[in-house]
Amino acid sequence: MEQQLQQLKEEALTKIQEASTVKELNDVRVAYLGKKGPITDLLKGMGKLPAEERPKMGALVNVIREAVTESLEAKMIKLEEEAINAQLEKEAIDVTLPGRPAPTGNHHPLTRVVEEIEDFFISMGYEIAEGPEVEKDYYNFEALNLPKGHPARDMQDSFYISEEILLRTHTSPVQARTMEAKGGSAIKIICPGKVYRRDNDDATHSHQFTQIEGLVVGEDIRMSDLKGTLDLFAKKMFGAEREIRLRPSFFPFTEPSVEMDISCFKCGGDGCNVCKKTGWIEILGAGMVHPNVLKMAGYDPAVVTGFAFGMGPERIAMLKYGVEDIRHFYTNDVRFISQFHRTEA
């Protein structure tokens, strides 16, 4: 009987190894361990054995049953794994097929430039001031030290609506309005917006363009404060290695007036096409607020001083992104706008 048992075990283990599907394996289970299987039969036949042999044989049957069960389970895990793998293989996809496009859209490049400038100055404690695009001659010119008859306010250069009203030619009237409204108190503002001039549209001119200006008014505002502010701005906007230089210039609403150049961000100052071989790029105009402007807005220029600066987002975008024609900004070609999608640096 012991021999019979050993034979049975070998037989069962072989069948288990041979089973190639879960079903076959289950059949083996039923065949050997089931209620009608040989092992059960053997256990039932134990009663016929002499009493002293029963424990020994009982133990042996159990060992064999456990061995068979263990083998069955191991095989079952293996078969299930294989089945899953086969299923997964069937589910495989072509990962190189195109993805479902997520919606895309982005800022116009001018907005991108303007917001970058706004955000820098906001971090410095500035507010954003806005004003009407159709302006009174008074705010656009007179309050800015450009009295009637001044050559710089030629009718030919501006779009007039009536003798007293025109499309603003710069965002400076917002400064004049803000100063008037603040009634003598300190100011730190940035004024972005659309402006208009009587120019024929070509690669470098646009009858409508944008400007962004800054104004700081308070007691003891010095020219060195203007220089320090512009220096930080240049480094933030064009790179930490940028140097600035100021050159004397002229604007009716500032005195002294300067133009600011930055060291060329393309060549670092060695000279290239972008900087026209000079190593410097003209970026903005600035100056100390003209005492007449302060006076007209109700400030006492003996006590209160200020600085102002202004620049063209078009020019900055053209320099930064290498855009060669200003008209691109107003054509709204999706192939142009959509290029200003990604982050930089």
Next chain:
Amino acid sequence: MLVSTKWLNKYVNINGINPADLAERITRSGIEVDSIIDRSLGMTNVVVGHVVECVKHPEADKLNICQVDVGEETTQIICGAPNVAQGQKVIVARPGAVLPGNFKIKKAKLRGEESNGMICSLQELGIEGKLVPKAYAEGIYVLPEDAVPGENALPLLGLDDTVLEFDLTPNRSDALSMLGVAYEVSAILSQGIALPEIDYPTATEKAEDLLKLRVDATVDNPMYVAKVVKNIKVAESPLWLQNALMASGVRPHNNVVDITNYVLMEYGQPLHAFDYDRLETGEIVVRHAEEGEVMTTLDDVERKLNSHNLVITNGKEPVALAGVMGGANSEVHDGTTTVVIESAYFAPSSVRRTSKEVGLRSDASTRFEKGVDPNRVQEAAERAAQLMAELAGGEVLAGSVIFDELDKTAERITISPDYINSRLGMKISMDEMLTILDRLRIPTQAINGQLVIDAPTRRQDLKIKEDIIEEIARMHGYDEIPKTLPVSESTPGGLTPYQAKRRIVRQFLEGAGLYQAVTYSLTSKAQAQAFALETAPVTELLMPMSEDRSVLRQSLVPHLLEAATYNVARRIDSVALYETGSVFLGEEEDGLPCEVEHVSAVLTGKWVDHAWQAETKKVDFYVVKGIVEGMMDLLGLLEGLSFEKAVIDGMHPGRTAAVLLNGERIGMIGQIHPTEQKKRDLKETYVMELNLERILSVETDELLYVPVPRFPSISRDIALVVASETSAGMLETIIRNAGGKLLKDVKLFDLYEGDKVEEGKKSLAFSMTYFDPERTLTDEEVVKAHEKVLKALTEEAGAQLRG
């Protein structure tokens, strides 16, 4: 302003300074040098030649065979110029010479005759044709008889010169003269300055014996100086004078005219020369023109004058348009012997007005317009008289004929060094300030620690303290100013709620898939009010540049549609653009139009484009509506939002809705009318326009957290059959009203119109969610609420339950 360094060197010693370095120093201290022009243009081997013999070429009518002495030899040169002649001293480019434009001169044979070089015109040496004296404009240039064959011709022609082109700001009109530039450069270089010495013999006869002067218009002409020069021999000017003028961009004419132009360039004081005899009356009267008075100017144009035009007359008729242009009748000509030199101060505004009216801007008028130096009016006349004596054999009559009521006093400015330093944020010593002002030749005294400055009249830009601060700063150097930050009380800065929300709207629209556009505010009259949410009188330009840009827009839609058409024409079939910008409505009390910020969008083509997974969706009404709803949700305004069918010009009558916020119309969405689409070469195209200002001005409540539900909600679906024209919005309203407070959400999830329902009917299915935050609802409660909904639908909308 073109500044010849060769000429400048007469007043300031700039020998040994590289022109590029000089230009850089001038630019950094105040006047931008636009370009540096090397007049030699790299030319070599250009010498003086003497035409010893000149005969016609036997084979070619227009060619001459010249034997030319070029110093080291006499050589044969073929010349095609009509004015070449035996005995002339000419400019010869020798074989091996390189002329401007990389034109290499080689030995050649012309119709069988050897030619060893070229006899040159000035144009061939790089001088602009309009600057070449008329006599030589069509041929070769003829040098003075004393030119030595074989000598380098470039210095003789003043072409060994570098010219700096200044880009002058309007305040620096002092630099519209060589002397003004000399003052500036001498200050920059801390160099001395050599002013012209005026000394000449005068006749015993007095100017006032020959000429009478009367000024009637004393405001527009506060100073008039006339000098009389007799026995003039009108001829070509000496070469140095012609060279100086050409270097400055002025065409030489004859010695008299050239001298007036030279002094204009030297002093910045425009002069005019009259032929005394052609004046006829021996009298000059300055007055305003009579209305409609006529005169013929130097350019042979007959001009009709206005009563504000200032004219110089001979007592009878105008002989010059003051400060703008001389008259043809009194012009100096070859036979002139007696010349009247006019040097005057004409009021800037008068000259500006007249020169603009007649469309003449000249070197003279631009200087008068800026205001000439009152203290150099007389001196310039003397300088011209001296040169006419020296260069034209003239005999200058004693004295001048003068009218003078001009204020010539200097502006006095008193300023303390502390004030200057506090404005600059610097510590410049008073001594250094005095040194700088001395370099600039600005008379200054130090009195009680103050700088007392008498601003020279040649520097009309120096009027107030700040002007002096600028002088100190620019000469001290802007590089020396330290970098500091304002120390005013710190301010938080930041965006206003309006500005912050506008940024959110932009980000939302871009996240939804729209690109930001920027279009023009100016449009045509035809488009001004198209698609406008509201219209008002159109704001028109006084002098538009074109009809297309003649009025201000009242809607953003037309230009966005243009942008869509532009893209579609370039085969970009799917376009989704938005814009935020102002529209301009009518006129408010202050005369300005009412400017309102709108947001608008245009969408056409595919909205979802994912074809390989069969997921492609065209833009339709509901895409645009979803965008508006999403945007309003983001702004906390979804609750008050509703849509109602609307008819708007240019829009599809069945696919357009007004957008309402709390019942107020704030915008529209819909499809463009098919006719309009066709006109614009567009396929199905949708737009939206909302009054952004109205939307962003609504103050929304604080955001407070609502507890996450602890009890389950219960959903019930219903399918209804209703008449086709019944709107889903109406059904939803009925459901919401009937559902009571337990009904939390209603969602349409199916819509069917077709074979399986009766004609004239449609089927809709809604899913309703019932929920109580405090407890779990019982079936009974839900059934009760639900039955109320069904009853209401049946009664109010005639709905039949389905399935």
